[in-house]
Amino acid sequence: MSQTQEKYVGQPVERVEDAALLTGSAMFSDHLPTRTGTLHAAILRSPHAHAEIASIDVSAAKAMPGVVEVLTGEDLRDISDPFLIVLREPILQWALAVGKVRYVGEPVVIAIATDRYRAEDALSAIEVAYRTLKPAIDPEEAAAEGAPVVHEDVGSNIVSTRDFVYGDPDAAFAEADRTVKLKISYPRNSHTPIEGFVAAVAYDPATESYDVQSNFQGPYSTHTVISKALRVSSSKLRMRTPNFSGGGFGVKVQVFPYIVLMGLASRVTGRPVKWIEDRLEHLSGATAAPNRIVSIEAAVRNDGTITGFRFDQLDDYGAFLRAPMPGPLYRMHGILTGAYDVKNLSVTNRLLLTNKCPSGMVRGFGGPQMYYAIERLVQRIAVELGLDHYEVIRRNLVPAGVFPYRAAAGALLDSGDYPAALEKAANEGKLEELRKRRDEARAEGRLYGIGYAAIVEPAQSNMGYLSNILPLEERRKNPKGGAVSNATVNIDPLGTVNVTADSIPQGQGHMTVLSQIVADNLGLEPGDIHVNLEHDTAKDAWSIATGNYSSRFTSSTAVAADRAAKKARAKLARIASQTLNVPPENLEFGNGRIYAADNPDNSINLYRVAGSAHWTPGNLPDDMEPGIREIGSWSPPELEPPNDKDQINSSLTYGFVFDFCGVEIDRDTGEVRIDKYVTMHDSGTLLNPKLAEGQVHGAFAWAVGCALYEEFAYGEDGSFLNGTFADYLVPTAWEVPEPQIVHMATPSLVTPLGAKGVGEGNCMSTPVCIANAVCDALGVENVTLPLSPDKVSALIHGEERPPPEGVETPPAPKGASDRVIAGTGEAFVPAAQEAVWDALLDPEKLAAVIPGCHALDRVGENEYRAEVTVGAGPVKGRFKATVILSDMDPPNAATLSGALTGLLGLSEGTGRVTLTPRDGGTALAYDYGIEVSGTVAAVGGRMLEGAARALVRQFFERLASVLGGGPAEAPEADAPAALWWRRLLAALGIRR
Amino acid sequence: MPQLSRDTRHAISFTLNGKATSGHAEPRMLLSDFLVHELGMTSVHVGCEHGVCGACTLRIDGTVSRACLTFAVQVDGKRVDTVESLSPEEGGLSDLQKSFRRNHGLQCGYCTPGILMSLDAYLEENPKPSEAELRDMLSGHLCRCTGYVNIVRAVMEHVGNSP
Ligand code: FES
Ligand code: FES
Numbered sequence A: 001m002s003q004t005q006e007k008y009v010g011q012p013v014e015r016v017e018d019a020a021l022l023t024g025s026a027m028f029s030d031h032l033p034t035r036t037g038t039l040h041a042a043i044l045r046s047p048h049a050h051a052e053i054a055s056i057d058v059s060a061a062k063a064m065p066g067v068v069e070v071l072t073g074e075d076l077r078d079i080s081d082p083f084l085i086v087l088r089e090p091i092l093q094w095a096l097a098v099g100k101v102r103y104v105g106e107p108v109v110i111a112i113a114t115d116r117y118r119a120e121d122a123l124s125a126i127e128v129a130y131r132t133l134k135p136a137i138d139p140e141e142a143a144a145e146g147a148p149v150v151h152e153d154v155g156s157n158i159v160s161t162r163d164f165v166y167g168d169p170d171a172a173f174a175e176a177d178r179t180v181k182l183k184i185s186y187p188r189n190s191h192t193p194i195e196g197f198v199a200a201v202a203y204d205p206a207t208e209s210y211d212v213q214s215n216f217q218g219p220y221s222t223h224t225v226i227s228k229a230l231r232v233s234s235s236k237l238r239m240r241t242p243n244f245s246g247g248g249f250g251v252k253v254q255v256f257p258y259i260v261l262m263g264l265a266s267r268v269t270g271r272p273v274k275w276i277e278d279r280l281e282h283l284s285g286a287t288a289a290p291n292r293i294v295s296i297e298a299a300v301r302n303d304g305t306i307t308g309f310r311f312d313q314l315d316d317y318g319a320f321l322r323a324p325m326p327g328p329l330y331r332m333h334g335i336l337t338g339a340y341d342v343k344n345l346s347v348t349n350r351l352l353l354t355n356k357c358p359s360g361m362v363r364g365f366g367g368p369q370m371y372y373a374i375e376r377l378v379q380r381i382a383v384e385l386g387l388d389h390y391e392v393i394r395r396n397l398v399p400a401g402v403f404p405y406r407a408a409a410g411a412l413l414d415s416g417d418y419p420a421a422l423e424k425a426a427n428e429g430k431l432e433e434l435r436k437r438r439d440e441a442r443a444e445g446r447l448y449g450i451g452y453a454a455i456v457e458p459a460q461s462n463m464g465y466l467s468n469i470l471p472l473e474e475r476r477k478n479p480k481g482g483a484v485s486n487a488t489v490n491i492d493p494l495g496t497v498n499v500t501a502d503s504i505p506q507g508q509g510h511m512t513v514l515s516q517i518v519a520d521n522l523g524l525e526p527g528d529i530h531v532n533l534e535h536d537t538a539k540d541a542w543s544i545a546t547g548n549y550s551s552r553f554t555s556s557t558a559v560a561a562d563r564a565a566k567k568a569r570a571k572l573a574r575i576a577s578q579t580l581n582v583p584p585e586n587l588e589f590g591n592g593r594i595y596a597a598d599n600p601d602n603s604i605n606l607y608r609v610a611g612s613a614h615w616t617p618g619n620l621p622d623d624m625e626p627g628i629r630e631i632g633s634w635s636p637p638e639l640e641p642p643n644d645k646d647q648i649n650s651s652l653t654y655g656f657v658f659d660f661c662g663v664e665i666d667r668d669t670g671e672v673r674i675d676k677y678v679t680m681h682d683s684g685t686l687l688n689p690k691l692a693e694g695q696v697h698g699a700f701a702w703a704v705g706c707a708l709y710e711e712f713a714y715g716e717d718g719s720f721l722n723g724t725f726a727d728y729l730v731p732t733a734w735e736v737p738e739p740q741i742v743h744m745a746t747p748s749l750v751t752p753l754g755a756k757g758v759g760e761g762n763c764m765s766t767p768v769c770i771a772n773a774v775c776d777a778l779g780v781e782n783v784t785l786p787l788s789p790d791k792v793s794a795l796i797h798g799e800e801r802p803p804p805e806g807v808e809t810p811p812a813p814k815g816a817s818d819r820v821i822a823g824t825g826e827a828f829v830p831a832a833q834e835a836v837w838d839a840l841l842d843p844e845k846l847a848a849v850i851p852g853c854h855a856l857d858r859v860g861e862n863e864y865r866a867e868v869t870v871g872a873g874p875v876k877g878r879f880k881a882t883v884i885l886s887d888m889d890p891p892n893a894a895t896l897s898g899a900l901t902g903l904l905g906l907s908e909g910t911g912r913v914t915l916t917p918r919d920g921g922t923a924l925a926y927d928y929g930i931e932v933s934g935t936v937a938a939v940g941g942r943m944l945e946g947a948a949r950a951l952v953r954q955f956f957e958r959l960a961s962v963l964g965g966g967p968a969e970a971p972e973a974d975a976p977a978a979l980w981w982r983r984l985l986a987a988l989g990i991r992r
Numbered sequence B: 001m002p003q004l005s006r007d008t009r010h011a012i013s014f015t016l017n018g019k020a021t022s023g024h025a026e027p028r029m030l031l032s033d034f035l036v037h038e039l040g041m042t043s044v045h046v047g048c049e050h051g052v053c054g055a056c057t058l059r060i061d062g063t064v065s066r067a068c069l070t071f072a073v074q075v076d077g078k079r080v081d082t083v084e085s086l087s088p089e090e091g092g093l094s095d096l097q098k099s100f101r102r103n104h105g106l107q108c109g110y111c112t113p114g115i116l117m118s119l120d121a122y123l124e125e126n127p128k129p130s131e132a133e134l135r136d137m138l139s140g141h142l143c144r145c146t147g148y149v150n151i152v153r154a155v156m157e158h159v160g161n162s163p
Helices: A018-023 A073-077 A116-124 A139-143 A169-175 A221-230 A251-269 A279-285 A367-385 A389-396 A418-428 A431-443 A465-469 A472-477 A510-522 A557-580 A606-615 A689-708 A761-778 A789-797 A833-841 A843-849 A941-962 A980-989 B031-038 B095-102 B112-125 B131-138 B149-158
Strands: A039-045 A051-057 A067-072 A107-113 A127-132 A158-166 A178-186 A198-204 A209-214 A237-241 A273-276 A291-300 A306-316 A344-352 A447-461 A485-491 A497-501 A529-531 A587-590 A593-596 A599-605 A628-634 A651-665 A672-682 A740-744 A820-829 A853-860 A863-872 A875-889 A893-902 A905-918 A921-933 B010-016 B019-025 B057-060 B063-066 B079-081
Touching (some): A018 B095, A018 B112, A039 A251, A051 A107, A067 A116, A067 A251, A073 A251, A107 A251, A139 A344, A198 A251, A209 A251, A291 A367, A367 A389, A367 A761, A389 A418, A389 A447, A418 A651, A418 A740, A431 A651, A497 A510, A497 A557, A557 A599, A557 A606, A557 A628, A651 A761, A672 A689, A761 A789, A833 A905, A833 A921, A843 A853, A843 A941, B063 B112, B112 B149
Parallel strands (some): A209 A237, A306 A344
Antiparallel strands (some): A051 A127, A178 A291, A291 A306, A485 A628, A587 A593, A593 A599, A651 A672, A820 A921, A893 A905, B010 B019, B057 B063
């Protein structure tokens, strides 16, 4: 028998998850069985950013077939409590809006029906009257005196201000050769998993308990928020999650408000209720990483040495402060000095609320924003001092040989050699060649730049990091710290090894890694280890840290599993020692057997030893418990509560990432092309290099999106502008280049497996690295992400110039903005001009012609009112239209102005239509400008193009058939991408 | 096409992965909802319901289609193939699927069946794509986990075009 068992930890082992995923048998949340009779929910959401709810009428909706119940915020108020938050401020949020709506997409009414289609039908019959209020959107305006206040009872949109000082920043700035300053604004974005939220909840009146199936990802500190909102003790809230989730990236913490909502819906209806989020709901209403404005200053010496930092951070959390907010500010707190050896630091953190979707956890969790400020500033230091950027980074790094190193704000950097990593990256990534490439490109007049970024990647959050938001006296009363993980190794009567744990995976391959760890401990193959990571709070071990976030797995659950496996091994060794007559410490495990180290032939099958713990417990050593079910738990001692000096070791492990890249910018289009990207990672010991590399690729791809494409856009009236994947642009295989990954492995000193986190580093380093390269290419002082072609073009060529004399622009209504849609179109109807004009003035004919028209009345000489249902892209709704005709020139032309109002939003516009006789028929030409708001504003031009064309075509076809003529010619080649709105109004305009 | 009425569940019969299958659906029911909620197909994943993400991709009479942009009644009498159809007769994984596993071409796996179905059709037409051609074709699918690198590697290795 071979004595040496191959070790699997550290090997690129293929994943045990993949067979089920590749063949389609893996069950995601939507596939999980629910009880017969489960009802389905649809949610009516606010079309307004800020409005009082004047009234809600659900009577018609309730009477519809299949509809079981329709509930409003007032209905839930009596049976639930507002969500717990970290601050003692009256920021009250229930599962549905109460009294007021505070962001576009906020849930207002839930309809529960026998199926989802009928639940959605019910939404269109609900009448909500709003009194709109001025919204707080722009962060700096919202933070100023006199801004509209999101929560009146708080009195201000700034809901927390905390100042921190470490070292002596005033002295550092006084003694500095100079101060370098920068103000940055980081956009609002999200990782948008391809699978949206799913929650199915069954309430049991007999035990007054809730059984939840969802794709919630933890942290389970949120379990308390849910149980308090539902007014039950924790044991009456059973949360179950499956083995497979379609991506999480932090975002799926925010399933929790919907778990509460479906729980209450189930309680009221007495039946299980299931809800599946759609994409428009996700983009507008799920969550986002907070946008942040940072004013940052560095005290520097002329040689580039940084001696102090000053931060002023304004973080925009949207309309509510949902748990675990304001994590993005405080999770990074201990590591505010980044990769640099800077002892003097001051920081002011201001938490802002605005009329946007509430923020939540998103991969990188505060890191992208923080490093954008620091690493942009370091680039500025280099430029202002006339030094090489790479050199400025190198000069300021935490030096080798000082680990563990206590950073100014309290992070205990566990291990690393940052200068060596820098050098390795420069060598293997061929930095010198890249510099030549830049010089050559520039010599040819091309726009080429190099960017750098050095960051420290924290992993496994200290559960006490949010305490720093509280003043010292308060947090002394209830000091919080630590982070507990759990895993169980259970060997069944036939000797099969089963593992369960608290990791709540979403694609990272945790099953595989746990199988590697346990296999190594027990001398088995990973394929022998059965890992089941379905989690059930009613039966599995869990703690507040349970879940999958903050790159927690490798330094938590993996360690717990290692401990559990070691306990199982110790137990097996003691049992085997009785049979083999060898002391347990002299036994080895390998190839499924337990054997004497000095005499491998003296051996026994592991499964027989394990089986004996079940079949013949009487033969076990006296003090030994029967069966083999060993629990490993771990909380690293380094995760202490914040100390009296406000220092906090906010995470357990700290990896190092150094990136550099070359970008070329197309002078004509403003397109940024990543020519070369090198990313160096020291993430400690890699448990599975293949999976670690996959994490880097994934984080990098999202980061490219953040740098170049992704931003949740809001109009100045708070309208949400990109609610589909055709509007919120996510990079595809075409846009994401392959980064060159350079590895270094300095084992962590604080986790037994030596591993650190690896999944978030590029989310922090890559956006700013690309921004630095663009600044280098263009020689500009600052840029704001995402670096879309129009933004970059404006940097190259200045703002867009007005069109030359004589070129007409379509009319735009007052308050013109992003949401103004303008265009022109033409059509031909084979009927006489007079007949067309008359038809367009005849309410009956018009009602028959307008697609989706339910009723149309003439309410004044030249004024009409209509009710229409229109759908385009993922939205469909019923609207009330008012149209006023003016400047009439019968039968040649008319101007119309009007408005459409409905649950999905409001639009106002004007248009002009002209009729000209041509070829025995009538040619119609129209132009228009329309401003949209509300849900429909989230569906951009591209998505609606097809629908718009179809509507216009239908209009003219019907007009032609009403007039008894032949088929109308659908307008060809429309003017600029047009929303169906403008089409519809323009079409309405034709009736004259 | 037969006249369909709104609130009626119409009988539909079609061939699903080679097997005769039937069920009932209202005219407005999406094929994606029908396959997941009526037939319990775990291989069908919905990511956007507006045709952009590609997660729901399958083949209808051989043509690559988005299940979320198709009504269930439209497949009456047709052949529908989902990722289950790729498994070799003896079970297990196809060569392309094996290459995905070897190259770590999937993480959460939510986008994967749709990508495999597009590839299945694409490689029939273009068995040895260049990397640029492949990336162009893959741009019809969104994956938020893998950064696409290992998907590209898996396919290039499979077609024997690896660099
Ligand atoms: S779900 Fe069909 S394309 Fe996205
Ligand atoms: S593997 Fe998760 S979306 Fe592609």
